[in-house]
Amino acid sequence: MLGLLGSGYAVEGHMVPANDRNSATFDPGFDMGDGHMVPTRRKPGRRALLDGNFARRKLPLRETEYCIWDTELAGFGLRVRPTGNYYWFVRLRHRCKHRRITLGRSDELAAELARAQARRLLAEVALDGLPKRAVVKATPILSDFVDTYWDDLSRVWKASTTKRNWNAWKTVIAPAFGAMRVADILPADIHRWRDDCAGTREGLFNRALPVLAALLKYAEALRLRRKGSNPCRGMPRYKREPKERYLTPTEYRRIGAALREQEAAYPAQVALTRLLLFTGARVGEILNLRWEWVQPPRLLLPDSKTGAKTIWLNSQALEVLEGIERHEDTSLVFPNRARTRPLNFDNWWLPFRARCALPDVRVHDLRHSFASTAIMDNVPLATIGRLLGHVLPETTAKYAHLSDDVIGDAADRIAGSLAQAIGLRP
Incomplete structure (x- = not known):
């Protein structure tokens, strides 16, 4: 049963004795002072347990809107307007300013949800100024x-x-x-x-x-990870045996004989192989070579693995280039049959190395063998690095052990000559 009792407001099932702290005539008010929200006494108001049953009641209307405060959650209330609409709201004080936030109409927003929203807003105000955990947005996969x-x-x-x-x-x-x-x-x-x-x-x-x-x-x-958090930093790679393969004089002779046999049937492939042998260039540098880059006594490549590069041409390499047929419809030195791209060298090299009984020799091993031959001829490492187009001296340093072998052999020869001179060896 619904009725008015003096200045109080009573609803069956919700009313408690008048003038009591929990009665419908008690209004806590809101006094923040210099801190956060603290309920205090203020002018008389109406209080009730604001739940779904209460919001569905037909409450008396007045010429002006009035508020009913919740008996459990300070600051949570229900506003009754002259139009007959009821609105959930929360009243709070943030940084010395009072605010009243409307949460929604009672017939559209359930009491439990309105109470939860009010509690969340009050908690945010109470925690304002305290350290917060950084909000990390979800990163893409x-x-x-x-x-x-x-x-x-x-x-x-x-x-x-x-x-x-x-x-x-x-x-x-x-x-x-x-x-x-x-x-x-x-x-x-x-x-x-x-x-x-x-x-x-x-x-x-x-x-x-x-x-x-x-x-x-x-x-x-892009700030999708914390700075300095790269998990790959310091991760060791697997140690693997180097794949460098150096051709012996006997193997060089086998390759030379096989090239002469193949020259009539595959002139372009044979010429390309000889250029690799005589220059120590990378296979991609010779495959993509164009005639306008051939400027004897050098090849001027506008781009390579290490950028613009100069390849020095010796007399043997120049002789090979002079014997290559030029095509008017392409500037490539070694084009395919359609003259649209470089020829496919791998299709020829794999059976060729088998023909030479060198199944483990890669095309890149011709470059390593060029460097080893230079070491055997006492060419300084710095010069070899320039011939190969190495940007960093450390790249050429991997051939230093070959230089040590040459020095060791020279020391043995010198010692043998001295031993013979002083009569220790016949």
Whole structure:
């Protein structure tokens, strides 16, 4: 039963004795002072337990709106308007300013939800100024982020770099980390990945690790990871035996004989192989060679693995170039039959090396053998580095052990001559 009792307001099931602190005539008020919200006495008001049953009651209307305050949650109330609409609201004081925030109409917002919203707002005010945990927004998964990385950075890569990085991503990185969020990849995950690659995919891991490290470094630059959190930092690569293979004089003779046999049927491939032997150039540098870059006594390459490069031509290399047929419809020195791109050298090299009984010799080993021959002829390492186009001296330093062998042999020859001179050896 609903009725008015003096200045109080009574609802059946909700009314408590008048003038009591829990009665409908008690209004706590809100006095923040210099701190946060503190309920205090103020002018008489109406109080009740504001729940769904109460909000569904037909409350008396007045010419002006009035408020009913909750008996449990200070600041939570129900506003009754002359139009007959009821509105949940919360009254709070933040930084010396009173605010009354409407939460919604009682017939559209359940009492429990309104109370929860009011409690959350009051808690936010009470905690204002206290240290907060940084809000970390969800980061994209790596398979989505790689598109951003590729679009932003691949424009400055060489075609070979793009191909190599994409193969590393597709074959090794994506299966292991593609579904993980960028910020969730930890050093422990990298260690597990390294262990999974042990034995069968160690080389793939070594090539893919710097690609993943660059991906996560770019994520740091975009603030998708905490700065300095790259889990690839300090991760050791697998130690692998070097693949350098040096041709012996006997093997050189076998290659020379096989080239003479193949010259009539495959003149371009034979000429290309001889240029590789005589210059120590990389196979890609000779395959993509154009006639306008041939400026004896040198080849002036506008681009290579290490940027613009000069390849010095000796008399044998010049003789090879003079014997190559030129084509009017292409500037390539070694075009394919359609004259649209360089010829496919691998298709010829694989059966050729088998013909020479050298199944383990790679095309790049011709470059290593050029350097080893120079070492045997006492050419200084610095000069060899210039001939090979090395930017850093450390790159040429890997041939230093060959130089030590030459010095050791020279020391043995000198000692033998001295021993013979003093009569220790006949």
